[in-house]
Amino acid sequence: MKEDWTKQMKQKLEGHKMSPPTGLWEGISQEVGLGLEAATKISTKSFVRWYWAVAAVVVVLVGFFALYQFDDNEPKVVANNENKTVPSNPVEEESGEAEKPKETLMADKPSIVDKPSEVPFKSSNPSLLALASNNTEEETSIEKITDETQYDTIVEAQQTVPEETKSETHPPKQTYLPDVIEPNTTALQSEYSSRWTFGLGGANGLLLANNSDSQPFNGNYIGEFHTIEDANYYKGNNDKNTKTSIVSKHNIPLRLGISLQYQLNNRLALYSGISYTYLKSEISVPLYNNSYDQKLSYLGIPFGISWQIWSANQISIYLSGGTMIEKCISAKVTDGKLNVYPWQWSVNASVGAEYKIIRQLGIYLEPSLGYYFDDGTSLEHYYKERPLAPSIQFGLRFHLK
Amino acid sequence: MVTQIVERIRQKDQRAMSQLYQMYIGELTSVCYRYIPNADDMKDVLQNSFVKIFTSIPTLEYRGEEQFKGWLVRIVANEALTFLRNRKKLLFVEQSETVDEIDEDSAISNTERISPDELHQLISELPDGYRTVLNLYVFENYSHRQIAELLGVKESTSASQLYYAKQWLAQRIKVLTSEKG
Numbered sequence: 205m206k207e208d209w210t211k212q213m214k215q216k217l218e219g220h221k222m223s224p225p226t227g228l229w230e231g232i233s234q235e236v237g238l239g240l241e242a243a244t245k246i247s248t249k250s251f252v253r254w255y256w257a258v259a260a261v262v263v264v265l266v267g268f269f270a271l272y273q274f275d276d277n278e279p280k281v282v283a284n285n286e287n288k289t290v291p292s293n294p295v296e297e298e299s300g301e302a303e304k305p306k307e308t309l310m311a312d313k314p315s316i317v318d319k320p321s322e323v324p325f326k327s328s329n330p331s332l333l334a335l336a337s338n339n340t341e342e343e344t345s346i347e348k349i350t351d352e353t354q355y356d357t358i359v360e361a362q363q364t365v366p367e368e369t370k371s372e373t374h375p376p377k378q379t380y381l382p383d384v385i386e387p388n389t390t391a392l393q394s395e396y397s398s399r400w401t402f403g404l405g406g407a408n409g410l411l412l413a414n415n416s417d418s419q420p421f422n423g424n425y426i427g428e429f430h431t432i433e434d435a436n437y438y439k440g441n442n443d444k445n446t447k448t449s450i451v452s453k454h455n456i457p458l459r460l461g462i463s464l465q466y467q468l469n470n471r472l473a474l475y476s477g478i479s480y481t482y483l484k485s486e487i488s489v490p491l492y493n494n495s496y497d498q499k500l501s502y503l504g505i506p507f508g509i510s511w512q513i514w515s516a517n518q519i520s521i522y523l524s525g526g527t528m529i530e531k532c533i534s535a536k537v538t539d540g541k542l543n544v545y546p547w548q549w550s551v552n553a554s555v556g557a558e559y560k561i562i563r564q565l566g567i568y569l570e571p572s573l574g575y576y577f578d579d580g581t582s583l584e585h586y587y588k589e590r591p592l593a594p595s596i597q598f599g600l601r602f603h604l605k
Numbered sequence: 606m607v608t609q610i611v612e613r614i615r616q617k618d619q620r621a622m623s624q625l626y627q628m629y630i631g632e633l634t635s636v637c638y639r640y641i642p643n644a645d646d647m648k649d650v651l652q653n654s655f656v657k658i659f660t661s662i663p664t665l666e667y668r669g670e671e672q673f674k675g676w677l678v679r680i681v682a683n684e685a686l687t688f689l690r691n692r693k694k695l696l697f698v699e700q701s702e703t704v705d706e707i708d709e710d711s712a713i714s715n716t717e718r719i720s721p722d723e724l725h726q727l728i729s730e731l732p733d734g735y736r737t738v739l740n741l742y743v744f745e746n747y748s749h750r751q752i753a754e755l756l757g758v759k760e761s762t763s764a765s766q767l768y769y770a771k772q773w774l775a776q777r778i779k780v781l782t783s784e785k786g
Contacts (some may be wrong), residue, residue, distance in 0.1 A: 207711045209771070210743045212716055213724060217744070220721045222638055223629030225648035232655045236622075334726060496617060537617070 234544065237583070244547070265375040310461045334588065401465035404479070405599025407572070408458050443504075454586040455484040463506070471512045481530060483486030483585045487537075498537050500585055502548060510556075524570070525553040535583070546579035558601060570597040607670045614662045622659055629674070635679050635725065641683035642677050642729035646692075654684045682745055686755065689737060707768075712775040715782040727777050735770035742767050 207333030481502040488496075508526015515521070531550040554572035561567060573594050576587035588594060610628070613621035630650045636650060656753065657680055667673060716724065728736060741747040742763070752763040 209713050209716065213728075213774075214743055216716065216721050216724055217635070217639075217728075220635045222725075224630045224632040224651065225644050228630070228648050228651055229623075231648070231652045232626070233661075235656045236659050237650060260743055416652055448649045516747060 223544070237544070280305050284601060376396055377390060385518045399467040400604045401463075401467070401473070402464065402602045402604060403463035403475075403568075403599055404461075405463060405568075405597055406458070406460050407570075407595050407597035451488045452584050452589075453486045453488075454584075454589055455486070457586050457593075458482045459595075459597075461506070461599075465510070473512075474508070475509050475524070475526070476505065476507045479506060479528065479530070484586070485585055487584070496537050499534070500536075500583075501534035502530040503533050504528045504548070508552075518566075520558050520560075522556050523554070524556060524559070525551075527551045544581050544583050546581045548576060548579050550574050550576040550587070554597065558596070560603075566601045567605065568597075568599060568601055571595075572597050607673055608667060611662060611665065611667050611673065614659065618702050626655065629677055632674075633677060636678050636681050636744075637685055639728055640737065641688060645700075646688065650688050651681065651686045654681045657684065662747065667777070672763065679745070682740070686737070686741075689694065689733065690756075693702060709775070712771075712778060715775075715778045718745050718782045718785065723781060724778070727774060730777075731770055731773060735773060736767050738763050738766040739770040739774075 240554040278395050420484035459479055459481045461477055461479035463475055465473045465475040467473045479502075481504060483500040483502070485500075487498055488494075506526055506528040508524055510524035512520055512522040528550050530550070532545040532548070535544055543562070552572050554570040554575035555566050558566045560567040571594065573592070576593060577592045578591070607625075607628075610621045610625050614625065630651075632653070634647070637647050637651050637654070641650055658677060663678075665673075665676070719727075728739065731739065736753055737756065740757045741752045742749070747755070749763040749767075752758075752761040756763070
C-alpha cells in the first residue's frame with residue numbers, strides 16, 4: 205500500500221510540464237556558442253539596424269566627399285607661396301618686433317587654409333586683385349600682417365601677385381604657412397590642393413604566418429562543461445575523470461577596405477572608411493574526434509590621422525595612428541551559425557610608404573601594429589589569442605582633383 | 606524521431622538542438638522545479654544541464670527514446686543536486702516530537718482529487734531536505750543507501766527524511782482536498 209501512494213505520485217507527475225524560465229534558450233545558445241533560431245531572432249533585428257547604420261555612414265561620407273569635390277569655389281591656396289613676410293618692414297624693426305622669430309608669426313596663422321568660406325568671396329573681388337598686382341600696394345598689405353584681423357585679405361592678395369614681380373622684389377625665404385618650409389613643396393602642391401584621397405586596400409598578418417600553431421586550452425568555447433560523466437553514466441561507464449580539451453587553430457586574418465583621406469595640410473591628414481575583416485579558425489575536439497570551421501566577418505570603421513615625415517619625387521613616407529570599431533556581422537561554423545556578434549575595438553599605429561605611379565595614383569605599403577581589446581565574449585579568434593597583432597597593409601590610393 | 610534528432614546533433618545540426626530543446630524543455634523544467642523551486646537558480650541549473658546534454662550527446666550510446674529521456678532527466682537531477690550541494694549544506698529537519706502514522710489509504714484517495722499542478726506545487730514547497738530525498742527516492746528510484754552516499758548522510762537519515770516528507774505531503778494534500786470540499 206505504501207508503494208502505491210508513491211507510485212501514484214510518480215504517475216501523476218509523469219509527463220508533467222512547466223513553462224521554462226524566460227531567456228533560458230538564449231542563455232543556452234550563448235553558452236554552447238551555437239546560434240539557434242529562437243536566440244537569433246533578436247540578433248537579426250540588431251543586425252538589420254547595424255546594416256542601416258553602415259549605410260548611413262557610407263551616405264554621409266560619400267555626400268561629404270561629393271560636396272567638396274564639386275565645389276568649384278574651393279580655394280586653391282598655393283603651398284609654396286614665395287611671398288615674404290616681415291623682414292623688410294621698417295615699422296616692425298623700429299618697434300623692436302623685428303627680432304621676433306618668424307616661426308612665431310607663422311604659427312599664429314595656420315588657420316588660413318581652413319577658411320574656405322571667406323576666400324572665394326575675396327578672390328572674386330576685382331579691386332583686391334588690382335591691388336595685389338602693385339608692388340607698393342603689396343608692401344602696404346604686408347604691413348597689415350601684424351594686424352591679425354586683416355590676415356586673410358593679405359594672403360589672398362599675395363596669391364595673386366605675378367611670379368615675375370615676386371621674384372624681382374623678394375627672394376624666397378619664408379611663408380606664412382607653417383607647413384611649407386621644406387624645399388620640396390612643389391611636389392606636394394597638387395596633393396595639398398586636391399585634399400581628398402580615395403583608397404582601396406587590404407591587409408593581413410603576414411608577419412604572423414607561424415601563429416597558426418595549435419594551442420590546446422581548457423576550452424570554454426562549447427560550454428563550461430566537458431566532463432562526460434553523464435554520457436558515461438548512460439553507457440554504464442563510471443570513468444568520470446576524462447576531460448575534454450579543445451584545440452583551436454586561427455588562420456591569418458584578411459582585411460579589405462575602402463578609405464577616404466582628407467588632407468588637413470600637406471603633412472597631416474585625417475582618414476576614415478569602411479573595412480571588412482574575415483577571421484577563420486579551425487576548432488577541433490580531439491576526444492570526440494570531430495572538428496569544425498569557424499568563420500567570422502566584421503565590418504569596421506577606422507578613424508585616424510597620418511603624418512607625412514618625408515617626401516621626395518614620387519615617394520612619401522608617413523606615420524599614422526588611429527582606432528577602429530568593428531562589428532561582427534556574420535559568425536558561422538560548419539553547418540551552422542553562432543549567435544554572438546560582438547563589437548571589436550582596436551587601436552593601431554603604422555609606418556607607411558607610398559609610391560606614386562602617376563600623379564593621381566599611388567601604391568602603398570604599411571607595416572602596422574594593432575592592439576585588439578577583449579570583446580568580452582567567449583568567442584575564440586585570432587585577435588583574442590594575439591591581441592597585439594602586427595600586420596602588413598597595402599593598396600592603392602587615388603588622389604582626387 | 607528522437608533517434609534522428611540525436612544523430613543530427615552529433616553532426617552539429619543546430620535545428621536539431623532547438624528541436625530537442627523544444628521537445629523536452631517542459632518536462633525537464635518540471636523536474637528541475639521539483640528540486641529547485643526558485644526561478645533564477647532553476648534557470649542556471651537548466652542552462653548548465655542543456656550545455657552538458659549538447660556536449661555529451663556526441664559520445665552518447667543511444668538505446669531508445671525512453672532511456673534517452675531518462676538520461677536527460679538524470680542530467681537535470683544531477684545538476685540540481687550539484688547546485689544544492691554547492692549552494693549550501695542541505696538542511697535535514699529532524700523532528701523530535703512523535704509523529705503520527707501516515708494514513709496512506711486516505712492519502713491515496715486525497716491525491717486522486719488534486720491536479721498534477723497542485724501536487725507538483727506542494728512538493729516544491731517541501732523543506733529542502735525532505736524534498737531532495739523524496740525526489741530521489743520516489744522519482745529517480747534511488748535506494749536509501751544510494752541517497753545516503755549522494756548526500757553524505759546516514760541511510761536512516763534518508764529514510765526518516767522520506768517519512769517526514771510523506772507525512773508533510775499527506776497533511777497538505779488533506780488540507781487542500783478539504784478546502785475543495
